[in-house]
Amino acid sequence: MRRYHLTTFGCQMNSHDSERIKGMLESLGLGEATSKEEADIVVFNTCTIREKPDTKLSAYLGDAGARKRENPDLVIAVGGCYAEAQQERIFDLYPQVDVAFGPGSIPHLADWVGVGGVGVERGRFGTHEHFAADLPQHRERGAHAWVQVSMGCNSSCSYCIVPAVRGREQSRRPGDIVAEVTQLAADGVREITLLGQNVNSWGRDLAPDIRTEFGELLRACDAVEGIERIRFTSPHPKDFRDPVIAAMAECDAVCEHIHLPVQSGSSRILKAMRRTYTRERYVALVAKLRAAIPDLALGTDVIVGFPGETEEDFRETLEVVEEVRYDSAFTFIYSPRRGTDAAAMADQVPEAVKHERLERLVEVVQRIAAEKNAERVGGVEEVLVEGPSRTDIALLRGRTRRNTTVNFTGSAQAGELVHVVVEGATSTTLRGRIAAAVAA
Ligand code: 5AD
Ligand code: SF4
Numbered sequence: 001m002r003r004y005h006l007t008t009f010g011c012q013m014n015s016h017d018s019e020r021i022k023g024m025l026e027s028l029g030l031g032e033a034t035s036k037e038e039a040d041i042v043v044f045n046t047c048t049i050r051e052k053p054d055t056k057l058s059a060y061l062g063d064a065g066a067r068k069r070e071n072p073d074l075v076i077a078v079g080g081c082y083a084e085a086q087q088e089r090i091f092d093l094y095p096q097v098d099v100a101f102g103p104g105s106i107p108h109l110a111d112w113v114g115v116g117g118v119g120v121e122r123g124r125f126g127t128h129e130h131f132a133a134d135l136p137q138h139r140e141r142g143a144h145a146w147v148q149v150s151m152g153c154n155s156s157c158s159y160c161i162v163p164a165v166r167g168r169e170q171s172r173r174p175g176d177i178v179a180e181v182t183q184l185a186a187d188g189v190r191e192i193t194l195l196g197q198n199v200n201s202w203g204r205d206l207a208p209d210i211r212t213e214f215g216e217l218l219r220a221c222d223a224v225e226g227i228e229r230i231r232f233t234s235p236h237p238k239d240f241r242d243p244v245i246a247a248m249a250e251c252d253a254v255c256e257h258i259h260l261p262v263q264s265g266s267s268r269i270l271k272a273m274r275r276t277y278t279r280e281r282y283v284a285l286v287a288k289l290r291a292a293i294p295d296l297a298l299g300t301d302v303i304v305g306f307p308g309e310t311e312e313d314f315r316e317t318l319e320v321v322e323e324v325r326y327d328s329a330f331t332f333i334y335s336p337r338r339g340t341d342a343a344a345m346a347d348q349v350p351e352a353v354k355h356e357r358l359e360r361l362v363e364v365v366q367r368i369a370a371e372k373n374a375e376r377v378g379g380v381e382e383v384l385v386e387g388p389s390r391t392d393i394a395l396l397r398g399r400t401r402r403n404t405t406v407n408f409t410g411s412a413q414a415g416e417l418v419h420v421v422v423e424g425a426t427s428t429t430l431r432g433r434i435a436a437a438v439a440a
Helices: 012-027 051-070 081-086 089-093 103-113 162-166 174-186 214-222 242-250 267-273 279-292 311-324 351-374
Strands: 003-008 041-046 075-080 099-101 144-148 191-195 229-233 257-259 297-304 328-333 380-388 396-400 405-409 417-425 429-437
Touching (some): 003 012, 012 041, 041 081, 051 075, 051 081, 075 081, 075 103, 081 099, 081 103, 099 103, 103 162, 144 174, 174 214, 214 229, 214 242, 242 279, 311 351, 351 417, 380 405, 405 417
Parallel strands (some): 144 191, 257 297, 297 328, 405 429
Antiparallel strands (some): 417 429
């Protein structure tokens, strides 16, 4: 049997795409190799949101090219967003690449890879536009599943390459989503994460055929027997409407956790980013969410060094971070992406200034996250067990409803819900011991 190895870069959407790529390759008769060295086909599912993944990919493809010189039968396939952004150019940039395909064309992998990986069609770029709803999947976390609700994005944030590579938003039909969730529950899945570039605008493009909105989808998933936890990512602050807030407050399975990208605390920069909300509107939304959903955990994404960002703008970002007190935050240095409006703006911020701002931001983010986790010590958290801890196999690992990772002592099976007494905390994790299993 020929074997594949897949390396994934980028976001959760890409991780989920990778599960589908694996499922597709396995349905074509390929097995999974334990390392790149043992594979007949090496696949890279790429990202191009910032410069770092581009650079990393370049190094990986260099290694793969060297292996191919020793073994010319090795097939190198590049999928995902970087491939889509570069289209045919990828074969000029990296002549060692045999096959390239965009995120929309995973269902057509057989056209390029061939059944059993035999009959690879080299040098052709694959892109398809329609929704890939019913693909085989190879799930990575037993009790958890990603469920894609939409693909593409209709926003036009001036820094972002995603709309260019993933296209206009297309929502999947609610009946198909609920059917998938029901099947997952029957397979033993207890937690789902609904995935979309902007989950809160889900459903709009289905009108007039189907009139619905994301809150209704949350309620429909909440009603599926066996699903104990529902998460979603990511909502755009501009589209967070009352019916979704009400559904979050009323549905038992919907977790008290929202990843709500702020990007900047300066209304002037938010305007240049084309986020279509101001600092005040964002902060007011946070207050409304907190009032409706007790004990809500908030995460965010922040970009520093967007073109034209002054020290004063950056201070406003720090102020918002202090004001909201996020439980977690992903922090990014602005990276110009070819073809986006921001890349062509004057006043690009010098690298040294961007780095200095990132350091200051990370310090504040980590201090607050550590303080917030410390507040949980002495309390009891409901934890969904994921398996042994990554750092110490004597411990178990799981996640709270608020999405904090917990390492703990005691005995339990993956997929079980347990109550854990919290005994310690860092800025990213909690530590504790099992108090009891949660009654079913
Ligand atoms: N530079 C830096 N960060 C970016 N992001 C998106 N585009 C860029 C860019 N050009 C960040 C945003 C987004 C997250 C997924 O990546 O914060 O929410
Ligand atoms: Fe995800 Fe965007 Fe990277 Fe594509 S470019 S993998 S959508 S983060």
